[in-house]
Amino acid sequence: MAPHADIGPGSSNEVAATAHKDLFTVNSPNVVYNANEIRSKYTYRTTLVSQNADGKYVATPKETVYDFKVERKIPKTGMMLVGWGGNNGTTVTAGIIANRRGLKWDTREGSRAANYYGSVVMGSTMKLGTDAKTAKDVNIPFHDVLPMVHPNDLVIGGWDISGMNLSAAMDRAAVLEPTLKMQVHKEMAAMVPLPSIYYPDFIAANQEDRADNLIAGSKACLEHVEKIRKDIRDFKAVNNLEKIIVQWTANTERFAEIIPGVNDTADNLMKAIESGHEEVSPSTVFAVACILENTPFINGSPQNTFVPGAIQLAEKHNAFIGGDDFKSGQTKMKSALVDFLISAGIKLTSIASYNHLGNNDGKNLSSQRQFRSKEISKSNVVDDMVEANTVLYKKGEHPDHTVVIKYMPAVGDNKRALDEYYAEIFMGGHQTISLFNVCEDSLLASPLIIDLVLIAEMMTRIQWKSSSSDGAATKDFKNFHSVLSILSYMLKAPLTPPGTPVINALAKQRGALTNIFRACVGLEPESDMTLEHKLF
Numbered sequence: 156m157a158p159h160a161d162i163g164p165g166s167s168n169e170v171a172a173t174a175h176k177d178l179f180t181v182n183s184p185n186v187v188y189n190a191n192e193i194r195s196k197y198t199y200r201t202t203l204v205s206q207n208a209d210g211k212y213v214a215t216p217k218e219t220v221y222d223f224k225v226e227r228k229i230p231k232t233g234m235m236l237v238g239w240g241g242n243n244g245t246t247v248t249a250g251i252i253a254n255r256r257g258l259k260w261d262t263r264e265g266s267r268a269a270n271y272y273g274s275v276v277m278g279s280t281m282k283l284g285t286d287a288k289t290a291k292d293v294n295i296p297f298h299d300v301l302p303m304v305h306p307n308d309l310v311i312g313g314w315d316i317s318g319m320n321l322s323a324a325m326d327r328a329a330v331l332e333p334t335l336k337m338q339v340h341k342e343m344a345a346m347v348p349l350p351s352i353y354y355p356d357f358i359a360a361n362q363e364d365r366a367d368n369l370i371a372g373s374k375a376c377l378e379h380v381e382k383i384r385k386d387i388r389d390f391k392a393v394n395n396l397e398k399i400i401v402q403w404t405a406n407t408e409r410f411a412e413i414i415p416g417v418n419d420t421a422d423n424l425m426k427a428i429e430s431g432h433e434e435v436s437p438s439t440v441f442a443v444a445c446i447l448e449n450t451p452f453i454n455g456s457p458q459n460t461f462v463p464g465a466i467q468l469a470e471k472h473n474a475f476i477g478g479d480d481f482k483s484g485q486t487k488m489k490s491a492l493v494d495f496l497i498s499a500g501i502k503l504t505s506i507a508s509y510n511h512l513g514n515n516d517g518k519n520l521s522s523q524r525q526f527r528s529k530e531i532s533k534s535n536v537v538d539d540m541v542e543a544n545t546v547l548y549k550k551g552e553h554p555d556h557t558v559v560i561k562y563m564p565a566v567g568d569n570k571r572a573l574d575e576y577y578a579e580i581f582m583g584g585h586q587t588i589s590l591f592n593v594c595e596d597s598l599l600a601s602p603l604i605i606d607l608v609l610i611a612e613m614m615t616r617i618q619w620k621s622s623s624s625d626g627a628a629t630k631d632f633k634n635f636h637s638v639l640s641i642l643s644y645m646l647k648a649p650l651t652p653p654g655t656p657v658i659n660a661l662a663k664q665r666g667a668l669t670n671i672f673r674a675c676v677g678l679e680p681e682s683d684m685t686l687e688h689k690l691f
């Protein structure tokens with residue numbers, strides 16, 4: 156049996172890492188390149204605000220000097236998906252194979268070619284600067300800002316409670332055109348998900364008929380943690396990998412109850428797993444296994460995988476985690492539109508978000524407890540934008556917001572999202588925005604899975620220290636905080652380091668991602684001031 160890896164013509168042994176060519180170098184005394192690293196000294200400028208006795212704000216500019224170190228060598232990287240046999244898992248796998256081989260296929264609208272549309276890293280650009288002669292903007296592919304893995308080079312594997320091979324699972328998903336599927340059929344038929352853990356109470360009962368590829372045991376135990384850790388090590392060894400990123404793209408679980416003494420601390424969580432506590436979910440067991448294996452783990456679903464004990468464990472082991480819930484279509488649009496409306500001074504008073512879909516995700520979400528997980532992640536996405544505008548909203552005031560999801564098998568993966576945004580405008584007027592948004596869910600989510608892997612892997616090669624004079628200096632280089640909030644742009648319910656704010660506004664999320672990567676090569680944040688076009 157194939158070692159559950161991508162063993163096609165582009166298989167791990169044959170995939171030659173795409174040679175990385177630096178598209179640019181930074182000409183600055185603060186940036187030094189050597190064969191292995193890029194070192195930069197970056198001054199981070201913020202404004203500290205305090206209030207004086209009469210309540211007036213006092214704004215004080217603050218500068219913190221950071222040293223960043225970026226490893227330039229691009230490691231051979233594996234992507235292991237939990238839920239590999241699902242719509243997203245099969246679609247992203249077929250998509251990477253198709254891109255790797257430069258496939259074209261016929262459709263009713265004519266020939267189509269493989270692409271990475273919908274991936275920020277592979278499909279978007281950022282402004283590098285302005286042309287020294289013409290003063291015109293110079294934009295570069297996002298992928299070229301730092302030495303990042305190319306998705307074509309990813310070695311793919313994973314787990315599923317369904318033992319169906321990836322070709323049959325791709326047919327079951329009914330996402331891709333037959334003329335494309337037939338070209339990747341052979342490679343995908345050779346891919347078989349590893350058996351996984353299945354605790355029935357956490358996903359809808361209607362998923363039981365898929366569960367034929369199981370690791371023994373129906374509740375958490377240390378053996379499950381160790382089996383998953385071994386799977387990761389074996390996958391790494393068989394494919395001669397240097398890095399692995401694991402992502403949960405399995406079914407949405409019900410929320411786990413946070414129980415003091417069970418999952419509130421790292422030690423209690425490990426004891427709970429050892430004792431087989433029934434409130435420990437499969438996704439939390441995967442997270443713990445990845446943390447202990449120092450393998451970044453990202454949760455693409457809305458459940459609270461990262462119970463407090465899991466976050467504490469990640470911090471303790473200096474391991475990366477990220478989540479929750481891919482932000483693919485209806486919510487992505489919401490996080491941009493709400494930001495636009497509120498920052499335009501328009502008082503949004505209600506948001507009605509309805510959608511129906513017919514894929515297996517929709518089937519799982521037709522169960523109330525799983526829907527509740529999704530309802531939470533889809534509902535909280537406007538909080539930061541509302542709270543930031545105290546001109547429009549009094550403290551605690553917010554728009555009405557309802558989320559409805561219905562399972563309609565007929566539409567398959569092509570979710571229909573209907574939204575109404577209702578707002579108060581000048582002098583008692585109203586604005587009503589109605590959206591009808593057909594989201595081909597897996598084709599929107601798959602590029603996000605790729606972005607999450609590429610960015611999480613990049614973060615394992617970036618370290619920082621502060622040479623600040625204000626006593627916050629750190630002597631040695633260290634990783635970013637274990638909770639990768641830099642991944643927020645791809646996620647509906649961004650996980651952030653405990654006690655730090657959650658930012659959902661799409662433009663702010665992209666700005667953070669872009670400007671942190673720019674800072675790693677000593678470049679200032681993208682500024683839209685364009686003073687060079689105003690002051691002359």
Ligand SMILES: NC(=O)c1ccc[n+]([C@@H]2O[C@H](COP(=O)([O-])OP(=O)(O)OC[C@H]3O[C@@H](n4cnc5c(N)ncnc54)[C@H](O)[C@@H]3O)[C@@H](O)[C@H]2O)c1
Nearest residue numbers: 238240241242243315316351405406407456483515596600
């Ligand atoms: N646009 C999107 O598709 C989108 C957006 C946001 C979030 N999500 C989330 O991504 C996840 C996957 O979506 P999908 O459309 O691929 O769903 P899917 O139902 O097609 O795939 C999920 C897969 O997970 C498997 N699975 C379930 N429990 C498992 C376990 N314990 N271990 C291993 N495998 C397990 C199932 O057998 C199935 O093959 C869902 O949770 C969904 O809510 C999807």
Ligand SMILES: O=P([O-])([O-])O[C@@H]1[C@@H](O)[C@H](O)[C@@H](O)[C@H](O)[C@@H]1O
Nearest residue numbers: 482483484485486487510516560
């Ligand atoms: O990302 P998004 O389009 O806002 O949200 C989607 C929901 O609308 C859909 O019902 C669900 O099945 C997907 O998993 C995804 O969560």
